[in-house]
Amino acid sequence: MHRLFDLIVVGGGSAGRYAAHSAARLGSKVAMVEGGPFGGLCILKGCMPTKALLRSSEIIGTFRKAPAVGVFPGRWLGIDFPFMMRRKDHLIREMADYALEGIRRNKNIVLLQGMASFLSPKEIQVGPNIYRAHRFVIATGSHERIPAVKGLRETGFLTSDDLLELKELPESCIITGGGAEGVEFGQFLARLGIKVTLLQRSDRLLSDEDPDISKEMEKSLKSDGVVIRTGVKLLRVGRRRGKKVFFYRCGSKEKEVCAEEILVVTGRVGNTDGLGLDKANVKTSEQGISVNEYLQTSNPNIYAAGDVTGTLLIVNLATYQGELAGRNAVSEEKTKADYRVVPRALFTDPEFARVGLSETEALAQARDHRVGKYFFSDLGKAIVTDRMDGFIKIVAGRTTGEILGVQIFAAEASNIVHQAAVAMHFRATLSEYAKISHIHPSLAEIMLYLAEEMTEKGF
Numbered sequence: 001m002h003r004l005f006d007l008i009v010v011g012g013g014s015a016g017r018y019a020a021h022s023a024a025r026l027g028s029k030v031a032m033v034e035g036g037p038f039g040g041l042c043i044l045k046g047c048m049p050t051k052a053l054l055r056s057s058e059i060i061g062t063f064r065k066a067p068a069v070g071v072f073p074g075r076w077l078g079i080d081f082p083f084m085m086r087r088k089d090h091l092i093r094e095m096a097d098y099a100l101e102g103i104r105r106n107k108n109i110v111l112l113q114g115m116a117s118f119l120s121p122k123e124i125q126v127g128p129n130i131y132r133a134h135r136f137v138i139a140t141g142s143h144e145r146i147p148a149v150k151g152l153r154e155t156g157f158l159t160s161d162d163l164l165e166l167k168e169l170p171e172s173c174i175i176t177g178g179g180a181e182g183v184e185f186g187q188f189l190a191r192l193g194i195k196v197t198l199l200q201r202s203d204r205l206l207s208d209e210d211p212d213i214s215k216e217m218e219k220s221l222k223s224d225g226v227v228i229r230t231g232v233k234l235l236r237v238g239r240r241r242g243k244k245v246f247f248y249r250c251g252s253k254e255k256e257v258c259a260e261e262i263l264v265v266t267g268r269v270g271n272t273d274g275l276g277l278d279k280a281n282v283k284t285s286e287q288g289i290s291v292n293e294y295l296q297t298s299n300p301n302i303y304a305a306g307d308v309t310g311t312l313l314i315v316n317l318a319t320y321q322g323e324l325a326g327r328n329a330v331s332e333e334k335t336k337a338d339y340r341v342v343p344r345a346l347f348t349d350p351e352f353a354r355v356g357l358s359e360t361e362a363l364a365q366a367r368d369h370r371v372g373k374y375f376f377s378d379l380g381k382a383i384v385t386d387r388m389d390g391f392i393k394i395v396a397g398r399t400t401g402e403i404l405g406v407q408i409f410a411a412e413a414s415n416i417v418h419q420a421a422v423a424m425h426f427r428a429t430l431s432e433y434a435k436i437s438h439i440h441p442s443l444a445e446i447m448l449y450l451a452e453e454m455t456e457k458g459f
Contacts, residue, residue, distance in 0.1 A: 005132070006029045007029075007135045008030070008137075009033070013139060014315050014318045015139035015306025019329070020137075021102075022323045031131060032103060034111065034112075052084075052092075056188075057191040058349045112129075114126040117276040118280035119279060121301065122134070136329075138275070138305075140270070143269065143271055169193075171260050172260045175198045175199065176264050177199075178198055183206065195259070200230045213352060232249065235254065246258075269286070270287060280299055288307070288309055289304040312342065320337075345414035350409060350413065351413035354408070356403070369397060370396055372393070374392050374449055375390070376392075380440070380441045381445065387411040391410070392410070392450055393406070394450055402428070403420065403429065406447070419444055
């Protein structure tokens with residue numbers, strides 16, 4: 001017997017759960033298919049477990065800087081890696097259970113456990129059972145992209161998923177990839193006393209961000225002892241005397257680096273294998289599933305949301321897409337996705353956060369703009385709390401003064417950026433923002449000072 005639903009959501013991660021709840025709130029009969037374990041990337045292998053561990057490295061950094069404010073924790077700092085992992089595992093179990101309970105409590109959602117595969121544009125198979133639906137949302141997440149480097153698979157390596165399950169730390173580690181995962185894990189491992197070498201194929205870390213952000217991140221990681229090699233071509237991997245050897249070319253010279261372990265974090269791609277998308281008339285790209293502005297795939301009755309779309313692999317975008325895809329799938333009127341204001345962050349120490357246009361993007365789009373910058377070394381709260389690294393940068397319309405983008409490299413950047421997001425949501429200008437009262441002294445106050453300074457200069 002073929003059971004019929006209004007909507008079937010394939011995937012129980014953040015995007016899938018938001019899609020299911022969104023459609024269920026509108027009275028639709030929804031099925032969610034999840035092969036397990038339940039929770040999705042953010043809870044199980046991404047945002048939450050990594051940030052639990054990064055909190056430990058943040059505290060290590062705080063202790064090391066404590067003498068600057070008259071606190072001397074001693075010459076020896078105890079680090080219990082197994083305890084960190086047990087704490088992480090306990091927190092993740094609680095979060096996954098809570099997410100699962102939220103689905104089970106919803107009377108309009110049925111959880112189908114197993115792997116889904118399309119049989120036709122309106123049918124999927126889960127185990128021995130076949131289910132039909134008027135609409136579908138695919139939210140199957142992503143997996144690590146592994147570069148085609150000779151000898152890498154034979155020699156062995158870790159992904160970010162593997163790192164989160166380690167029982168013991170290696171003495172040394174080579175990290176391939178200088179994006180978000182590379183810089184976060186690089187600092188984490190270095191602060192735990194591991195010798196870290198980071199290999200980046202482009203000529204700078206965080207190659208999608210502005211050069212001044214890359215420079216600040218490199219300076220920060222080097223201060224923690226991370227060895228950074230940029231502009232490298234990965235050649236091959238082998239073994240020598242019990243160590244893993246990575247051969248690479250930098251300029252015209254071939255070089256090598258040895259370590260006990262290799263961590264590969266060179267990006268992620270959408271999970272599409274085994275879904276039978278060809279039978280559902282759903283087209284894919286190198287990044288995952290292609291969608292239009294309404295999050296419809298090439299089959300207008302099938303939507304996709306989250307990492308599988310390859311849009312921007314951050315959970316707040318996944319939940320936004322999931323909510324929108326679930327609503328569009330069961331509604332007569334469709335709403336276009338709007339990515340103008342999507343804040344994001346890297347949880348290094350200091351942090352990096354941004355929302356809207358970067359300076360590089362504004363130039364590439366030939367936007368009529370001006371840029372202002374204010375350093376935390378000139379901010380009272382940063383000075384008295386000894387958190388003076390970094391800066392805030394605002395991109396604004398040259399004639400309108402509208403805030404188009406904000407970048408922050410500093411302590412608590414992931415919190416401060418939200419005031420910029422709110423301002424941009426309401427299309428505030430610099431002069432309008434400059435009228436808002438801020439607590440003094442505070443780190444958030446820096447955006448007020450920069451807005452005032454740019455307004456005085458004619459914005």
